[in-house]
Amino acid sequence: MADQIKEDHQPDELKRSLGLRDVFFLSFGGMSPLLSLLTYGAVALEYGGPLAPLIMIIGMLLVLINGLVVMQLSKRFRTTGGYYTYAFQALTERVGLSTGWMYLFYSTLYAMAYVVGAVFIVNTIFGISSYLIFLVIIIPAIAFLILGVRPSSKYAVYTGIIEIMVIVVIFALSITLAGGSTYIPDPISMHISSGYLALGILFAMSIPTGYGSIAPISGEIKDPEKTVGRAAVSVIMVGGALATIFLYGIYNLLLHLGISVSSTGELPILGILENHFSVYSYYIIIVVAIASINDGILALLSFGSAASRTIFRMGVDRSFPSIFAKKIRDQPIAGNITVSLVLFFIPLVMISRLPNETAFIILGTIASLGGLFIHIIADFSLIRIGLRRGKRMLLRGAKGAWSRIKDYKEVILAITASIITSIELIYASYSTVLVYSTLFLIWIVLGYIIVDIKDIVTKTPYTSKLGKEDRMIAERIKDLTSLKVRRALPDVVVSLDDTLQQAIQKCVSLDSQGAAVVDKYNNPVRTFILRDVFLLSEQEIAKTRVRDIWLEQVVTIDRNTGVTDMIKLFKEYRVPVLCIIDENGKLAGTVREREVLMALGSSDTDKSNVKQKPLFQ
CATH class of the missing domain: 3.10.580.10 (CBS-domain)
Known part of the structure; x- marks a missing residue:
């Protein structure tokens, strides 16, 4: 207990104030529940058709494998930094810096994608100025981000509960409007092509991804060895389950009405909610618009906080200049300000130069590639830790096959996760527009250049002002x-x-x-x-x-x-x-x-x- 107290008051750490409920809803908000269903869920519905709910379950289980990797790593590393810390401690300093650089790319772009996505949805529904919608989202989000993770988590708790209720109500209405009839997603009788199946799973996996914002704020979480892993798995399971029933209800209603997905408009789910929910459509659309704005705020809070904590940890470790380790009232003020400026100006420039839909696709696609990359690094971090632990444990007990599997269970988990994630990354890079993949690769190369520059600078003796x-x-x-x-x-x-x-x-x-x-x-x-x-x-x-x-x-x-x-x-x-x-x-x-x-x-x-x-x- 004394060691725990001592660690929690280290000068290079932040105050631990978040419990399981706070972390869960902050991360749940990071997946932008309704907004992700209106976008990624709509694509999964188009590709999967009647099998969309089953595809969502498969996607959730595949994401869960990486969530379990984070759970195992969080038991060993309790400081801020998350994926950067995992690579820095388990692999090498150079890999850690590259991973931190890539995580900043992923988290900031992911937050911006949902901000622009919210602008796109609200603008499509009401025709309000994109700049006005952007300011309505960005101003309170940055205010919460500057105030700190504690007020942000409180906001996430209340709004997250409301969004869960909205999703459940929409599902219940869809079943009611279908006259209580249901269907069974049978992959044998409801056959789709393997290509559509793969693409549907790919987009389904993009929905329950809010857990990626949990690990970097470990330094502010109470009992992080247990809380981080539980929150990550809970977010994946709850988010995936809600998405599954939502997609099931929507397609079940389409079957009842005899309507195809392709005939519902450019945004299928939005078109269905707007035109096929009887007298409830008007109210649902208003609720969806408000929820989209809320989701934009939550995504920025969740991933913005994660990005600023990663910057803070990199400043503490001198991977970045030490100014980024500066704190004011237990808040990483330099990291918060840096992230706020990035999240304000880049999406503002993009919505002024590009259509909202195009800006969302660019940001979302590149962010997804970055997310896959940092999870592969996390998988390799656990592989290295697991190999060391496994070999040590083998020396203590029987050498039977089951004993060997148990000793290397973390390695098996991490290898499985790395294979799945690598296949998804390769497939996604190959399938996406060449420009998006190029931007992703350029950012990786820039990271390695920065690592080399840092090595040169720190290696060069500085003697100009010595006595x-x-x-x-x-x-x-x-x-x-x-x-x-x-x-x-x-x-x-x-x-x-x-x-x-x-x-x-x-x-x-x-x-x-x-x-x-x-x-x-x-x-x-x-x-x-x-x-x-x-x-x-x-x-x-x-x-x-x-x-x-x-x-x-x-x-x-x-x-x-x-x-x-x-x-x-x-x-x-x-x-x-x-x-x-x-x-x-x-x-x-x-x-x-x-x-x-x-x-x-x-x-x-x-x-x-x-x-x-x-x-x-």
Whole structure:
């Protein structure tokens, strides 16, 4: 409990104030329930026809697989940042920065897509000026975003409950107007082509996606290890179930009236609600228009909050400039302002230059591609974590087939999710307009360019304003190479054929958190981490060889690698030792973090020998 309290009050974290209900409705609002049904649901209805409800269930289950991946990852990472944090901690710093960059692309475009979509729907219904509708949505949304996630979640709770009631009422009316008759979506008798089936599932999967906004706000959620996963799965299941009954009711009414989907207009579901709900049509259309405005606000709040928290975490980790880590009253003010400006100006320019429908399609399509990409990275984050856990757990119990499956259940889940998501990403990229795919790829490339620029900037020494003593120390640090640093402590090396007991004894005797692992030819092949054997019994430690457990990748340097580069490698790869290799690739020694600190400490000692001004005069 003490550790929990201490963590919750860290200066680089936000205040935890959100419970399960708050997170659920904030995320539920992020999927823009009615608006997504009027858009993505309409396309799924066109492709799926009578099988649209069944297609919606399939889409929901496929989305649920990625939701379960988020649930597993959230049990291990409780800070803000979400997908960026998962990749930063489980993979590498470079992949983390690229993932954070891509998540900002996805979340902001997703929010803008629903804002423009709401403008499109309301403009179509009432013919009101697009600019006026945009301002009605954007002003309160940005105000809530600046105020913080707590007021935003309260707004989401009340409006979310109302939207659920509206969807249920529309379903009930559709059954009533059909005279109580129903039908069974039978894929055998109601056959559709495989291409239409795939496209229908693709658009159905775009509906229950609000869970993508949950993970980045983990730092403001109470008990995030449980709450994040439960909220993500709940949003997918509830959102998918509501979409399923809604589509069922709509198509059931069409069957009763003998009307085809294609004859209902450019926006099928909107046309059905407007023309085929008897005396209720007028009132339903007004409610739908108000709900569309509300959905635009909720989408911006949900994904805008997620984007600003990702920016905040990247600022804390110095992936972005530290100004983005600035807080005022426990709010990431720099992130909030940045996201607000982006969400105001980009959609405003788009609706002034393009038809509303075209702007929505562009933003929604590219955002969907970005969402698939970041979920693939999350899948690989869990694969890496699961492989390490699985190999460690296998050493503790029986080696039967069922035991192996249980030990690697997270890996199986993540691989399944990555395959499904990759297929969907490839298919979506191939099927969409070339310009949209190109913009998506350009953003990915820009992310890698930024990573490289950051590496160059952080690697370049800055000496323009150093004093005489500081320049002397900088020169000394510049001359510190791996061979000079490693002289402070003995090398820590184990063999693949050593037992874990021997490896542990070596690390303990040399007071090291890990060791370089070499093969019989003295080539460094892996890195042994002491903490990875903590769960094993004494008998397993005595019998198991080093080669039989999970080993981290080896990080090699040459004899002339500088101390600044070594610090960077320790930070990026999170290994306790670096391996110095000679020109033949053989191990020439090891460098530990403590040796680097000792080398830097000796530089500080040199500085202390320089005559200093008295602290008080």
